[in-house]
Structure formats: C-alpha cells, structure tokens
Amino acid sequence: MLKKTWGMLAMVGLLAMLLLAGCSSSQGAKETANKPTEDSKTQEEKLKLIEEGTLSFASSGLYKPFNFKKDGQLTGFDVEIGNEIAKRMGLKPKPVTNPWETIIQGLKGNKYDAIIGSMSITPERAAQVDFTDPYYISGAQIFVSESNNTITSKEDLKDKTIGVVQSSTFKDLATKYTSKVKSFPSDVYALQDLPPGRLDAVITDKMVGINAINEQNVKLKTVGELLYEDKIGMAVNKGNTELLNQMNKALADMIQDGTYEKISMKWFNRNILK
Incomplete structure (x- = not known):
C-alpha cells in the first residue's frame, strides 16, 4: 500500500512538472514572439x-x-x-x-x-x-548677353562683373577671373541682368542657362566649352x-x-x- 501511494505521488509530481514545463515553454514562446528583433524593426x-x-x-x-x-x-x-x-x-x-x-x-x-x-x-x-x-552630370558654363561680342572666351572675363548664385561653386570659380563678383539668390535673377547690361557675364549650370533661353526667351548665348564638369x-x-x-x-x-x-x-x- 505504501509503495502504491508513493508511486501515485511520484506520478502526480511528474505530471505537475510536465505541466509547468509546458506552460513555461508556451510562455517563453510568446515572449520570444513578442520580443523585438533586428528583422522586425520598422x-x-x-x-x-x-x-x-x-x-x-x-x-x-x-x-x-x-x-x-x-x-x-x-x-x-x-x-x-x-x-x-x-x-x-x-x-x-x-x-x-x-x-x-x-x-x-x-x-x-x-x-x-x-x-x-x-x-x-x-x-x-x-x-x-x-x-x-x-x-x-552638368558643368559650369559662361553666359553673356546675345549682343555681347567682347567676351568670347574665359580669358575675356578678367576684371569683368560676373553674376553667380550665392554660396555656390560658381562663385568660387568666378573669383579666379575677377574680384567683381555679384551674388544672387537665384541663377535666373542673375541671367536676367545680362541683357540690360547690369552684368558682363554669368557663370551658372549650363542647363539652367539653356532653359532661360528656351523657356523664358532671355536673350543670351554661351561662351566656350564647360569650365568644368559637375557631378x-x-x-x-x-x-x-x-x-x-x-x-x-x-x-x-x-x-x-x-x-x-x-x-x-x-x-x-x-x-x-x-
């Protein structure tokens, strides 16, 4: 009788241990599933x-x-x-x-x-x-008024008044040719100052100048090749x-x-x- 009682108690204990282990495993699985991982980051x-x-x-x-x-x-x-x-x-x-x-x-x-x-x-x-x-890929291009025949190359920029957009690489480039550099908040504003003669030349992105000629009918022309290529x-x-x-x-x-x-x-x- 005593052996039987101990046997039953042992079986109950084993079942309890298995049940606890199962709960622990289930809870652990839930915690693992809910735990943020590197892959689950948004x-x-x-x-x-x-x-x-x-x-x-x-x-x-x-x-x-x-x-x-x-x-x-x-x-x-x-x-x-x-x-x-x-x-x-x-x-x-x-x-x-x-x-x-x-x-x-x-x-x-x-x-x-x-x-x-x-x-x-x-x-x-x-x-x-x-x-x-x-x-x-673009580049720095010299633009002058359509009627300007005195600037035909970059060498002719010496001591001329050049317009550029402020805080741009064009400004750094212009200072290599002249100390008379005028900054504008927009390239377009600078280009529009060429026909009235308020500027001798503008250094800006080639495509911006071409657009001003084609779309805004500003009377401009390019001078020479690109001064440098821009990435x-x-x-x-x-x-x-x-x-x-x-x-x-x-x-x-x-x-x-x-x-x-x-x-x-x-x-x-x-x-x-x-």
Missing part, C-alpha cells in the same frame, strides 16, 4: 526618417528647371526624381524648400531627410554629408547608411528600367546623366 527606424513613412527632401525652390514653384507647388527635375525615389522605397514624398546657403545646416539639424536640389559633390561638402551616386548627388546625414543605400538602389533601378531617362527627356530633351 523600415523607418532603419532609415532614421524625420517623419514615419515619409521621405522629406529639400531644395532651394529657386533653381528652374530643376526645382521651382508653379501654381504654389514645387516641381522640376529634382522634385520628380525625389518623388520617384520615395515611391520606390515605399515612402510618401515630401519636397520642401530651404535657403540654399543654409541647406546643409538644415539637413544636419534634422529639418528634412535628404537634399535633392542639384548639389555638386565636393570634398568640402562630403566632409559634412554623405552623397549618393551622381544623378546627373550632382543627393545628400543625407553622415552615418545614415541604410537611407543612402536604398536611395542608390532606387536610382539604379530607375536608370535601368528607363524611368530616369523619361523624366530627363521631359525637362531637357536629353539624358543629362550622360
């Missing part, structure tokens, strides 16, 4: 976005045809490229404006996620931000590697499937990455 956390589900990107909004306002809305080549990149990343695009002279400070201050505003890739800027692969990139904050990689992938996919060229042809009637 895309926004990986990308370090300012606003969940949204890619905000900045430009000056004064750089037609790359970024400008039409009927109160930002548009242009840069904006369409940014919109398409956001779409391919599964994010809502949010183009915003910021004064050009403080646009990098705005990025570093987390006012927006990226700069997609025709920014030249330079060592000085690359020390402050991380750049994507170039999304177009234009999109910028993100230092260390935001995941965002940089995904933007690069979206850009590469756009180029490969022809979407990039379609956008470029719309604005320039040519592929400006070539």
